[in-house]
Amino acid sequence: MKQMDIDWKPLMLVPLLAVLALPLIGSGSTWLTLTVAGLAMGMIIFIIASGLTLVFGLMDVLNFGHGVFIALGAFVATSVLGAMGDWTGSQELWRNLVAVFPAMLIAMLVAGAVGLVFERVLVRPVYGQHLKQILITMGGMIIGEELIKVIWGPQQIPLPLPEGMRGAVLMGDAAIEKFRLVALVVGLLVFGVLTWTLSRTKIGLLIRAGVQDREMVESLGYQIRRLFIGVFVVGSALAGLGGVMWGMYQQNVIPQMGAQVNVLIFIVIIIGGLGSTGGALIGALLVGLMANYTGFLAPKVALFSNIALMAAVLLWRPQGVYPVASR
Amino acid sequence: MFKRLLSNDLPRDRTLAVLLIALLIALAFAPFIFPGVKALGIAAKVLVFLVLVASFDLLLGYTGIVSFAHTMFFGIGAYGIAIACTRLGATWGAVAVGFFGALALSFVLALIVGLFSLRVRAIFFAMITLAVASAFQTLASQLSDFTGGDDGLNFKLPELLSAGLSFSEEPFLGVALNGRLLCYYVLFFTALASLLALLRIVNSPFGRVLQAIRENEFRAEAIGYRVVVYRTVSSVLSALFATLAGVMLAFWLRYSGPDTSLSFEIMIDVLLIVVIGGMGTIYGAAIGAALFVVAQGYLQDLLKLGSDATAGLPWLSALLSPDRWLLWLGVLFVLSVYYFPSGVVGRLREMARDPQSKH
Amino acid sequence: MSEPLLALEGVHSNIGAYHILHGVDLIVPRGQLTMLLGRNGAGKTTTLRTIMGLWRASAGRVMFAGNDITAMRTPQIAALNIAYVPETMGIFADLTVKENMLLAARAAKRAGDMDDTRLKWIFSLFPAVEKFWSYPAGKLSGGQKQMLAVARAIVEPRELLIVDEPSKGLAPAIINNMIDAFAELKTSGVTILLVEQNINFARKLGDTVAIMDNGRVVHCGAMQALADDEELQRSLLGLSL
Numbered sequence: 006m007k008q009m010d011i012d013w014k015p016l017m018l019v020p021l022l023a024v025l026a027l028p029l030i031g032s033g034s035t036w037l038t039l040t041v042a043g044l045a046m047g048m049i050i051f052i053i054a055s056g057l058t059l060v061f062g063l064m065d066v067l068n069f070g071h072g073v074f075i076a077l078g079a080f081v082a083t084s085v086l087g088a089m090g091d092w093t094g095s096q097e098l099w100r101n102l103v104a105v106f107p108a109m110l111i112a113m114l115v116a117g118a119v120g121l122v123f124e125r126v127l128v129r130p131v132y133g134q135h136l137k138q139i140l141i142t143m144g145g146m147i148i149g150e151e152l153i154k155v156i157w158g159p160q161q162i163p164l165p166l167p168e169g170m171r172g173a174v175l176m177g178d179a180a181i182e183k184f185r186l187v188a189l190v191v192g193l194l195v196f197g198v199l200t201w202t203l204s205r206t207k208i209g210l211l212i213r214a215g216v217q218d219r220e221m222v223e224s225l226g227y228q229i230r231r232l233f234i235g236v237f238v239v240g241s242a243l244a245g246l247g248g249v250m251w252g253m254y255q256q257n258v259i260p261q262m263g264a265q266v267n268v269l270i271f272i273v274i275i276i277g278g279l280g281s282t283g284g285a286l287i288g289a290l291l292v293g294l295m296a297n298y299t300g301f302l303a304p305k306v307a308l309f310s311n312i313a314l315m316a317a318v319l320l321w322r323p324q325g326v327y328p329v330a331s332r
Numbered sequence: 333m334f335k336r337l338l339s340n341d342l343p344r345d346r347t348l349a350v351l352l353i354a355l356l357i358a359l360a361f362a363p364f365i366f367p368g369v370k371a372l373g374i375a376a377k378v379l380v381f382l383v384l385v386a387s388f389d390l391l392l393g394y395t396g397i398v399s400f401a402h403t404m405f406f407g408i409g410a411y412g413i414a415i416a417c418t419r420l421g422a423t424w425g426a427v428a429v430g431f432f433g434a435l436a437l438s439f440v441l442a443l444i445v446g447l448f449s450l451r452v453r454a455i456f457f458a459m460i461t462l463a464v465a466s467a468f469q470t471l472a473s474q475l476s477d478f479t480g481g482d483d484g485l486n487f488k489l490p491e492l493l494s495a496g497l498s499f500s501e502e503p504f505l506g507v508a509l510n511g512r513l514l515c516y517y518v519l520f521f522t523a524l525a526s527l528l529a530l531l532r533i534v535n536s537p538f539g540r541v542l543q544a545i546r547e548n549e550f551r552a553e554a555i556g557y558r559v560v561v562y563r564t565v566s567s568v569l570s571a572l573f574a575t576l577a578g579v580m581l582a583f584w585l586r587y588s589g590p591d592t593s594l595s596f597e598i599m600i601d602v603l604l605i606v607v608i609g610g611m612g613t614i615y616g617a618a619i620g621a622a623l624f625v626v627a628q629g630y631l632q633d634l635l636k637l638g639s640d641a642t643a644g645l646p647w648l649s650a651l652l653s654p655d656r657w658l659l660w661l662g663v664l665f666v667l668s669v670y671y672f673p674s675g676v677v678g679r680l681r682e683m684a685r686d687p688q689s690k691h
Numbered sequence: 692m693s694e695p696l697l698a699l700e701g702v703h704s705n706i707g708a709y710h711i712l713h714g715v716d717l718i719v720p721r722g723q724l725t726m727l728l729g730r731n732g733a734g735k736t737t738t739l740r741t742i743m744g745l746w747r748a749s750a751g752r753v754m755f756a757g758n759d760i761t762a763m764r765t766p767q768i769a770a771l772n773i774a775y776v777p778e779t780m781g782i783f784a785d786l787t788v789k790e791n792m793l794l795a796a797r798a799a800k801r802a803g804d805m806d807d808t809r810l811k812w813i814f815s816l817f818p819a820v821e822k823f824w825s826y827p828a829g830k831l832s833g834g835q836k837q838m839l840a841v842a843r844a845i846v847e848p849r850e851l852l853i854v855d856e857p858s859k860g861l862a863p864a865i866i867n868n869m870i871d872a873f874a875e876l877k878t879s880g881v882t883i884l885l886v887e888q889n890i891n892f893a894r895k896l897g898d899t900v901a902i903m904d905n906g907r908v909v910h911c912g913a914m915q916a917l918a919d920d921e922e923l924q925r926s927l928l929g930l931s932l
Contacts, residue, residue, distance in 0.1 A: 057476040067455050131668065135671055137399045138605060139458050147600060151659035155650045207793070207800050214783045214794055221781035224743055226769030226794050264596060268466040271459040305474040308467045315463065319448070 015326035019290045026298045034178035039297045041124020045185035047293025048192020049254060053247030053266065054273045054285045055199060062216035062280025062329055064233045066128055067135075070142040071244055071270065072263025073149030078112035078245025078251030079117060079262060080157045083164050085111050093167040101167030103170065105253075112249045113242040119149075120241025124234055146264065153260045161259045164252040188250055196241065196286060212236060216280050216329055269296075272311050276318045278325025287326055293317075337528060339535040343615060345684035348677060352615060355388065357624050359520060363513055370629070376516060376584045379523040381579050382392045384607045386530050386617035387573030393612030394534050395566040397454045398548030401461035404468045405438045405571040407594035409578020412437070414485040414588035415478065424487040430582075434575050438458075442571035446564035457567075469594045484589020493518070493583065517581050526573060531614055533569065542566055543612075600658075604665050610675025618678055631657060635644055695754075696721040696851055696882045697742070698721045702751035704734075704741045711744050713752065713906040719851070719899075724873070724883040726893045726914060729903035735886045736778055737857050738903070742884075744768045756850070770797075771783040774844035778855040778886075782836050782843075784829030788820060791828050795843040805846065835839050836867040839870045841872065858889040870895050884891045902927050 017286055023040055030036045057071045085108040086093050092104035127145045131137040173180040203209035215222045215229055222229050251266060252258040272293050278282025292311050299310040318326060335342065343349040358365060363510035390404050413427060414435025420426035441464075449460040472479045479485065488494070493515040498508065533539055545552040545559050553559050582588050591597075602625065609620020639652040651659070672679050712734050717726045727735050740746045742753055744765040760768055769775065784789055789802055792810075799805045814821035817838040823831060828839060837857055838894075839854035841924040844852055857865045857873070867890065873896050877883065887893045893900065897914035907919045910917075910927050917923060 027457070055362050060650075069458070112796075125381070127666065136396055136398065137673070138394075139455065140603070141666060143600075143603065144669065147611075147662035148606075148659060148666065151662060153654055155659070159655065171536060208727075210436075210786065210790055210794055212589045214786060217783050217785055220745060220780055220793075221777070221783070224769055224775045224777070224781065227763075227767045227768050228799055246637075265466075267465050269346050272463050275456070275459060283812070288576075290877040305470065308470040310461055312467045 012327065015284070018287060018326070019294070020293060021297075022294050026294070026302075027242040028207070029302060030298065034180075035301070036180035037176065037180060040294065041179075041185055041189070043294035044290060044299035045188040045277065045293070046296060047290035048238070049188055049247055049250040050266075050269055050273055050293055051286050051289035052195050052250065053244050054270045054277075054289055055282055056243040057237070057270055058164075058217075058274040058280055058282060059212065060240050061274070062232070063208050063219070063229075063236055064132070065136060067130065067235075067279075068142045069139055069147035069176045069267070070123065070265035071240075072265075072267035073146050073242045073246035074116040074120060074124075074263070075251060075266050076150065076258070076260055076263035078116045078154055078248030079164065079258040080153055080162070080260075081112040081115045081245070082108040082252060083157070083162050085259060086164070086167075089285065094167070096168050098169035101169040102160060104167060105170075111248055112245045116245025116248070117238045117242035120238045121234070123149075123241065126288070129239070131223050136249055137215075146183050146267075146325065150260050150263065154303045157260070159260060160206065161257050163257045165251055165256060166237075170253075174266050184253060188254065189291070191246075191250060195246070208232070210234075212325060240308070268308075272315050274325075276315055276325055278322075278327040278329055280329035281327040284325055284327035294317055335546045339528075339531045340530050341535045341614070346475045346678045347684075348615065348619075348641065348680045353442070355618060357480055359523075363516055368615050371479065372516065374625055374629045376519055378622050379519045379579045380524050380584065381602075381605065381621035381625055383526045383580060384574055384577035385602055385609070386527055386566050386614050387570045387577065388602050389575070389606050389611060389617045390530060390534060390615055391567055391570040393610075393614075393616075393627045394546065394608055395540060395563055395570075397450070397563060397567070398572075399461040400458060401465040401468075401594075402466040402574050402602055403571070403594055403596070403599045404461075405442065405470070405574035406578040406581070406598070407472065407588075407590075408438050408441075408581075409434045409575035410582040410588040410593040411472065411479060411485075411578075412575070413579050413582035414480075414487050417487040417489060418485050422490050424490050427490065431579055434579065435572055438571045438575040439568060442568040447560070450560050450563045450567070456657060465599070466596070469590060469596070470593055473590050480589070482590060484587055484592070489515075489583065491585055510545075519584060522580055526576060527614065527618065530573065534614060538562070557637075562574075584666075604661050606675075607665055608661075608667050608675055610677030610679075611673065613677040614675065616675045616677040623676075628657075635660075643654040693834055694721055695719060697740070699738070699752045699885065700718050700752045700754065702738070702741060702753060704737055704746050705749050706737065706746060711906055712741065712748075715741075715906070715908055716911075717901050717908050719882060719884050720913070721882050722803055722880055723891040723898040724877050724885065724891045724896050726882060726897035726900045727886045727903065728804065728888075728890075728893060728900060731888075733903040734906040735903055735908075736842060739775070739777075739853055739886060742768075742853065743773070749875055750806045755910075768852070772848075772851040774852050776840045776844050776852075776854040776857065778859065780840040782828045782831075782840055784827065785823050788823050788828050788831070788839055791827055791839060792820070792846050794876070798847065809846070809848075813842050813845065816875055834861050837861060837865075837869070840873075845876065845881070849881060852876070853884045855886045856888060857886065859883065866892060907909045 026039075027036050030039065039258050052127070057068060070243045086104060089108070091103040092100050095101060104110060118188075123145055124287055127141050128138070131141050170187055173182045175188070177179075190244060203213060208314055211227055211232055215232060219229055248262070251262070269292060273288035274285055276288035277286070291314060295310050295314050299307045321327065340381065343352055359375055359379060363372055366372065368374065384402070384406055386398075391397055391399055391402070401565040416426045416433065420429060445461060445464055447458045473482050492511055494511045498510045530642065534542070535689055541557055545562055549559055553652025578593055581593060585592060605620040605624045606617060609618075609623070610616025633654070633655055635652055635654040639654065641650050642648040642652055650656070668675060675683070695718045695835055699715050699717040702712055702715040703710070715734070715738055727738065728736050737746060741748050744760070749759050751761070752759055755771060755773070761770065783794070786794070791804065793799055795828050796805050805840070807808060810885065819831070819835040819838050820842045823835065828836065830840060831884065841854065841857060844854070845849070857869055861869065870892060873883070873885075885896070900910075900914045900917050901908050902910040910923070
């Protein structure tokens with residue numbers, strides 16, 4: 006009997022994919038550029054997907070409207086950054102960060118607050134009814150997207166990177182865009198905080214336990230509803246943060262971006278195993294890498310490669326790489 | 333005879349029956365009642381959506397699973413005809429190749445997706461179809477040599493169905509008897525036949541089993557029905573009818589592009605129509621499709637009035653802008669799911685049933 | 692007989708379309724160990740779940756320490772100092788033994804906050820819990836899991852302990868350990884309601900006994916009286932103790 010029992014095989018998938026891609030791409034520097042880009046994209050996707058998968062694991066609620074919070078965060082960021090032109094226009098990185106940080110914070114706050122309303126008005130009345138859940142949250146997505154159009158207009162809005170985050174740094178021959186490094190750092194930070202919360206705090210303990218057996222957590226005297234609302238709000242806020250990152254990554258935002266990113270997120274959490282945060286990280290990194298490699302090798306089939314990836318993983322493990330117990 | 337035609341599934345409400353008959357008459361004589369290109373176009377679109385939405389109802393309303401890949405099959409039908417007629421010329425042979433090729437592709441795809449994802453849980457199916465449909469859409473716009481990319485394909489149909497062909501010099505009741513008119517009636521009878529066929533399916537023993545599964549999956553499985561098989565067959569059937577609707581669309585438009593058949597917006601429209609019209613009723617698809625398409629054509633004008641009238645209040649005006657009509661449909665959709673899960677049709681039937689249940 | 696801590700009065704319960712409990716009257720005297728016996732499907736587990744609010748009573752009342760708890764939600768009921776060990780044990784397999792215990796200790800934020808003396812006492816009852824303290828609970832054997840489940844229920848002092856078939860699927864030697872542990876627990880003064888099928892277990896531990904059949908309590912009395920009356924046993928249980 007081993008004390009720590011970690012399933013390493015899925016963890017190996019990420020380096021495996023990266024190594025497999027190397028000979029196909031040929032050039033080492035291009036590979037490095039693509040790999041960093043893929044990891045950065047993966048981290049952003051993870052930020053968004055983590056909340057969704059936790060909400061699903063905890064309450065068996067799959068929020069098809071998760072994408073709304075992505076778009077919402079991104080649009081809030083355009084407004085905040087737009088109002089702080091002096092700071093984003095500066096060449097100095099610290100001034101840029103001063104602008105980006107409140108943009109992220111406000112985006113998270115707004116997305117979290119809307120998440121609270123979303124949970125109360127749309128999700129709560131349809132617990133345990135999957136069909137209605139899908140329909141209602143989809144309806145929420147439609148309404149949310151339209152409201153974003155009402156507030157910010159239906160057109161694409163540029164979200165330029167602050168001066169100091171533009172351009173690339175050279176690592177050997179490989180050009181690494183600065184923002185991708187920022188995304189990596191933010192992603193790792195979120196992952197770190199999330200992991201710490203889940204593994205070291207009582208709240209995290211409750212969440213992990215709730216994912217496994219909701220009824221028993223209630224029998225131990227904890228109000229799982231409150232916990233769930235908290236997770237839903239945090240998940241929405243994280244989607245908002247991810248939206249800011251995604252918008253800056255694409256350097257523009259459109260109201261439909263939520264629905265677009267949603268597709269990637271679903272692939273990610275299916276690969277990871279519905280409800281598993283660790284699985285979501287692996288899924289996100291795989292999808293990010295795959296998108297960048299195939300985008301370079303065969304751009305026409307980029308999105309299809311993710312479907313193929315998902316199918317391959319499901320053939321290997323039909324419940325995703327880290328199946329969550331009792332689901 | 334009439335009852336048998338409807339597979340004993342009668343409207344069961346006078347208002348609903350009147351509406352359906354009115355709709356049938358309006359569609360049957362649309363070229364004569366509503367002359368003009370726009371009106372006929374709207375009537376044809378109603379026919380196409382009727383089949384598309386009714387086939388989706390088989391899946392959502394009767395089988396209780398949500399697919400977001402329905403427009404993928406719709407698109408396969410439309411592109412099948414478009415690609416065949418572009419490559420092979422405007423012949424009946426090309427139409428046949430496109431039609432059967434599209435059906436075969438839909439069949440295989442629906443089967444794979446179904447077997448892959450229906451064995452786990454319905455929620456899986458919804459997610460996977462969403463991903464597959466979106467990938468398919470990207471693929472269609474990427475393979476531009478084949479599909480015309482974002483511009484789509486304009487193509488010609490055999491002469492028999494084109495406006496250039498006249499059957500008689502004299503207009504009949506003021507309507508030119510040409511290939512376009514014939515094309516409309518091809519659509520009309522296809523839609524009618526499809527609707528009757530779907531009614532037959534949902535009222536057959538197979539349809540009853542589907543509903544039993546929808547109500548209680550475990551019990552159905554315990555009685556001995558292979559739930560996966562039934563669901564997969566249902567999703568394949570539904571995909572085939574969607575493909576047929578795509579073929580109808582291509583016939584009418586002589587054009588196939590991502591925005592007219594593959595886009596997620598159409599998927600959303602279908603979802604809205606089926607829920608607002610009434611899930612699990614088939615008739616709801618007919619009523620819903622007609623209401624929706626006509627509203628899409630004309631209600632936006634109404635919203636424009638509201639928007640203009642409230643121009644002094646920019647916020648309200650923006651909310652009432654005709655471009656935002658999806659917002660109001662979305663609200664209606666959510667309210668429908670909460671309060672009228674059986675939609676317009678279910679509502680009408682309840683009102684018809686209530687007085688009887690009192691005695 | 693002392694004042695009842697828990698009392699069910701004419702409780703009915705439905706699960707889906709099935710009517711399971713048909714007016715259960717049950718009294719659990721304070722400070723005693725009450726055995727709930729009966730055949731499979733008699734409604735024992737449903738009774739426990741209804742007490743905990745995991746199923747809703749469709750009629751009747753559940754009284755705890757003089758308060759009506761029928762309409763309360765499960766977490767509120769548990770917060771009244773009622774611990775529940777379900778038939779499935781409810782062990783969180785992905786959490787360590789320590790984390791399982793910490794979770795049940797509502798007052799503790801960290802493992803260090805748990806009452807050391809009490810933990811030592813629990814370890815003495817269930818040595819396996821100490822031995823596998825930092826192992827994932829899913830790795831434990833069935834018997835060890837059952838011990839963890841009971842240990843977890845008593846990590847903090849509780850007024851009422853409800854345990855569903857603690858002997859289920861256990862080897863005889865382990866059942867004896869379990870009997871000893873419950874005997875020790877009884878001396879701590881906690882009120883216990885046990886569902887059992889194992890007659891030996893019941894006879895050794897029970898103060899009072901209630902027997903269920905077809906969703907009703909058909910007999911209620913002292914355990915000793917039942918153990919001494921073979922005729923009664925045969926008519927009620929169809930087997931001898």
